[in-house]
Amino acid sequence: MSQTPCSVTIKQLPQQISTHSARLFLRELRSDLRVERPCIVLDCSRILQMDVPAIKLLLDCLEDAMKHNGDIKLAAMREKARAMLQITGVDRLFEMFDTDTEAVNSFRRLSFPAALQDPAPSGTSHLAAENAA
Numbered sequence: 001m002s003q004t005p006c007s008v009t010i011k012q013l014p015q016q017i018s019t020h021s022a023r024l025f026l027r028e029l030r031s032d033l034r035v036e037r038p039c040i041v042l043d044c045s046r047i048l049q050m051d052v053p054a055i056k057l058l059l060d061c062l063e064d065a066m067k068h069n070g071d072i073k074l075a076a077m078r079e080k081a082r083a084m085l086q087i088t089g090v091d092r093l094f095e096m097f098d099t100d101t102e103a104v105n106s107f108r109r110l111s112f113p114a115a116l117q118d119p120a121p122s123g124t125s126h127l128a129a130e131n132a133a
Helices: 019-032 052-067 079-088 100-107 126-132
Strands: 008-012 039-043 071-075 095-097
Touching (some): 008 019, 008 100
Parallel strands (some): 008 039, 071 095
């Protein structure tokens, strides 16, 4: 069993994030979230400073994606911005990648059947373990 690869959308975050620009960005993002299990990569390369409005925007994007069983991954984040996410603990909520390509490819990895990931107890076949799950 493998998951069907999702269509990945890459969105470029604005360099400066204000309340107004965040609202506009979210409105645009929500049109990409109308699919089942949206896969979104946020390109953070233009963000110079990860301040409160920027962090709130990231969290709002993640919340909206999760409402549709989707995920948000971050790409190309500058060191200062990444450090701020670490200080605030927000980094634990996102997978972060050095490039957009790495982030996109992370959505396309196949997931293996549970029987291959977690061997069945001795005396139990893999098929029986799968059917029990």
